[in-house]
Amino acid sequence: MGHGGDVIDELVTDHREVEEFFGRIEALPSGDKDRKLYADQATIELVRHSVAEEAYLYPAVREHLANGDALADKETDDHSRAEQMMKDLEACDADDPEFDRIIGMLMTEIRSHIADEEQNLFPKLRAACPENTLNDLGDKVRQAKKLAPTRPHPSAPDKPPANKLLAPGVGLIDRLRDALTGRGKKD
Numbered sequence: 001m002g003h004g005g006d007v008i009d010e011l012v013t014d015h016r017e018v019e020e021f022f023g024r025i026e027a028l029p030s031g032d033k034d035r036k037l038y039a040d041q042a043t044i045e046l047v048r049h050s051v052a053e054e055a056y057l058y059p060a061v062r063e064h065l066a067n068g069d070a071l072a073d074k075e076t077d078d079h080s081r082a083e084q085m086m087k088d089l090e091a092c093d094a095d096d097p098e099f100d101r102i103i104g105m106l107m108t109e110i111r112s113h114i115a116d117e118e119q120n121l122f123p124k125l126r127a128a129c130p131e132n133t134l135n136d137l138g139d140k141v142r143q144a145k146k147l148a149p150t151r152p153h154p155s156a157p158d159k160p161p162a163n164k165l166l167a168p169g170v171g172l173i174d175r176l177r178d179a180l181t182g183r184g185k186k187d
């Protein structure tokens with residue numbers, strides 16, 4: 001499935017991409033340097049995905065769902081935890097025992113986020129939200145991901161949620177560093 005469609009289709013496509021990276025990591029033996037490559041690629045996708053969700057999905061959840069504030073707060077907390085794990089992972093090489101421990105925790109955390117959104121949050125939002133609103137949010141999320149940071153910034157303020165996006169310099173610097181270091185690219 002390619003990118004496109006309404007906000008739910010777009011975010012589900014992101015989920016499948018991240019699961020694909022996790023599958024590649026799990027298929028390789030502990031210490032293989034490509035596990036780091038796929039962890040970097042998963043992190044790049046996850047950071048952009050989380051920023052876009054925080055900027056556009058959770059405000060819509062708060063607006064359209066009866067218990068939207070509680071749901072959005074929970075998802076935002078999950079993101080903060082995952083972001084700290086990705087930051088810790090950034091410091092580990094593939095042969096560091098900490099790498100295996102943290103990537104295991106991150107995969108558990110993200111798989112539970114994916115299940116929660118796809119089984120609970122997305123069906124509720126689709127039922128509560130007009131289709132043209134979901135389509136419009138899909139466009140906004142795609143645009144946000146183009147500018148979003150690609151590295152975890154757990155100390156950056158999470159509330160109001162759009163803060164990270166409203167500081168486009170962060171995304172710019174991340175992309176420049178990625179280009180210079182070849183992060184996420186196979187050598």
Ligand SMILES: [Fe+2]
Nearest residue numbers: 011049053117
């Ligand atoms: Fe998500």
